[in-house]
Amino acid sequence: MGDKRQQQGAVRAVVQWRGDSRARRDHFVRLFADRMLADEWTGVLLLDADFRIVEANPMAGGIFGGDRSAWAGQPADVWAETLGLPLPFGRSLLQGEAFRNRKLAWSKDGVSREVVVDGDALVSGGEVIGAYLLFHDVTPWMMLEEQVRRSDRLKMIGQVAAGTAHEIRNPLTAIKGFVQLMKKSFDERQMTKEQEYAHIVLSELDRVQELVGEFLLLSKSKETKLSSMRLGYVMREMMPMLRNEATLHDIVLLYETKPDLPPVLADKEMLKQVILNLGKNAIEAMGKGGRLLIRERHGGPALSGFVAVEVCDSGPGIPKAALDRIFDPFYTTKENGTGLGLSICQRIVHDLGGRISVASSEAGTVFTVLIPCVPSGPGGQASGGGAFPRDDV
Ligand SMILES: Nc1ncnc2c1ncn2[C@@H]1O[C@H](COP(=O)(O)OP(=O)(O)OP(=O)(O)O)[C@@H](O)[C@H]1O
Ligand SMILES: [Mg+2]
Incomplete structure (x- = not known):
């Protein structure tokens, strides 16, 4: 008996769900749209059919800076010009010219930023009523890539430098030794002019030696004692x-x-x-x-x-x-x-x-x-006695 009532309840629920399916779907889409607009990773700009900004989410404000509330109603190209952004798309977006992963790079106050943009038209009833733009900030990845590039370049130069520096260092030591001997004998004979020349040669040799030392430091990853x-x-x-x-x-x-x-x-x-x-x-x-x-x-x-x-x-x-x-x-x-x-x-x-x-x-x-910082937790306790020797107290 109870089973029967339960079954009837379930059938009613399914019937209701079918009847409401459109409303529910709309509700879910609305929730998704709200979630996208609140997203902390994706910047969103919505444009109307006149290429004017209708909506900008907080992340877009975070990426581009400035007063987001003042953007509404501005044509996107004018907005971009004000912020010094070289937009990688134009009004043809409204003709349905969708794109993906276009690069937008700019710098402000000496700081470089880079985002990738996706864009497409919004169509309703066969008519373009606007467009959307999604921005993903890729600056940290770009910085990382640049660091890897630099590091590779440094490594290559380092290898050449290491070989050369090593070969220069040995004859240099011999030259320095002999000039010191010469200077000593000039000193003994009170040959002032020659003494001065030897002094200059020695100080220039010191500079070469210092340079060679820097080359070597650059080339080999000197053992760092942490x-x-x-x-x-x-x-x-x-x-x-x-x-x-x-x-x-x-x-x-x-x-x-x-x-x-x-x-x-x-x-x-x-x-x-x-x-x-x-x-x-x-x-x-x-x-x-x-x-x-x-x-x-x-x-x-x-x-x-x-x-x-x-x-x-x-x-x-x-x-x-x-x-x-x-x-x-x-x-x-x-x-x-x-x-x-x-x-x-x-x-x-x-x-x-x-x-x-x-x-x-x-x-x-x-x-x-x-x-x-010294990692906290077992073995890396900052308060002393951990895995690392302390030299600060
Ligand atoms: N604080 C700074 N302000 C302005 N320019 C800077 C500053 N620091 C570095 N630079 C620029 O970066 C360049 C490279 O600096 P880097 O320290 O590598 O070499 P350097 O100072 O030219 O030579 P070295 O360090 O061997 O004396 C400098 O020549 C300078 O043009
Ligand atoms: Mg310097």
């Missing part, structure tokens, strides 16, 4: 060197430390070299006068697992066209530069498992170095 350390401690050790340079150039050096930073996992000498190189570049860019700020940062989802050091200068900035090249070995705009400073920084930071990036405008340049 240990747990306090960033502030490393910075304080290094700061006097930078302060000297800054004072010589009338530059105000500010160091903004952050209390309670978690310990980082790094190689102290290497880390010092990175910050010194960046500081030196900043001072050289500013010439005489200016402000060099070295700042520690931590916290927030973007820095999860890392501590950041920012090296900010008030120099003239790096032209957009040069931004892609500054990490290339031998790229330099300085008369006496080797163009190896930043490639070495990049190499070191990669070896540490960190990241290095740059943002530049006419108001100055900021290099950001992310250094991995």
Whole structure:
């Protein structure tokens, strides 16, 4: 008896579902559309038949920046021009010219962005009533790809450099030894002019030796000895060197430390070299006068697992066209530069498992170095006694 009633109930439900199927379907489609508009990964723009923006979801606002509420009613091409976006499609979209995965790349305030776009017309009753555009931000992938490309290039140059540097180093040591002997005998005979020549030769040899050393550092992944350390401690050790340079150039050096930073996992000498190189570049860019700020940062989802050091200068900035090249070995705009400073920084930071990036405008340049924190949990406890030796206390 009870079974029968249950069956009747089920039949009624099916009948009702069939009757409502259109309404339910519409409801599901509506839910899906709302979900797409709220999506945090896809930027959506809806256009009307006049190519004007009808709707932009929050993610589109996040990707392109600016006041999203002011976009409604603007023709898409005018909107793009205002934001400096080279749109990879035109009004032919409304003639049903659908496309997929078109690249849209632009840069703003020295920061490059890249998205891929899908677009198609919206048709109702055989008539085009508008179009939709979907944007996917691929900037992180592009950056990763660029880093891999750079890293490959660096590796190749490194191999050539390593071979050459090695061959140069041996005769160099012999030459230096003999010039030192010559200088000694000039000293003994008080041959002042020759003494001076020998002195010049020796200092030039020192420079060659230094260069060769840099080549070798660049070429072989020098064994990095990672240990747990306090960033502030490393910075304080290094700061006097930078302060000297800054004072010589009338530059105000500010160091903004952050209390309670978690310990980082790094190689102290290497880390010092990175910050010194960046500081030196900043001072050289500013010439005489200016402000060099070295700042520690931590916290927030973007820095999860890392501590950041920012090296900010008030120099003239790096032209957009040069931004892609500054990490290339031998790229330099300085008369006496080797163009190896930043490639070495990049190499070191990669070896540490960190990241290095740059943002530049006419108001100055900021290099950001992310250094991995000591992993928390068993074996990697930051509070000491873990798997890593400590040198910070
Ligand atoms: N803070 C900065 N402001 C402006 N330009 C910069 C800055 N840092 C680097 N650059 C540019 O990047 C180039 C490459 O820097 P990198 O440190 O690799 O080599 P370099 O400084 O020219 O030579 P070296 O480091 O051997 O003395 C510089 O020549 C300069 O044009
Ligand atoms: Mg440099």
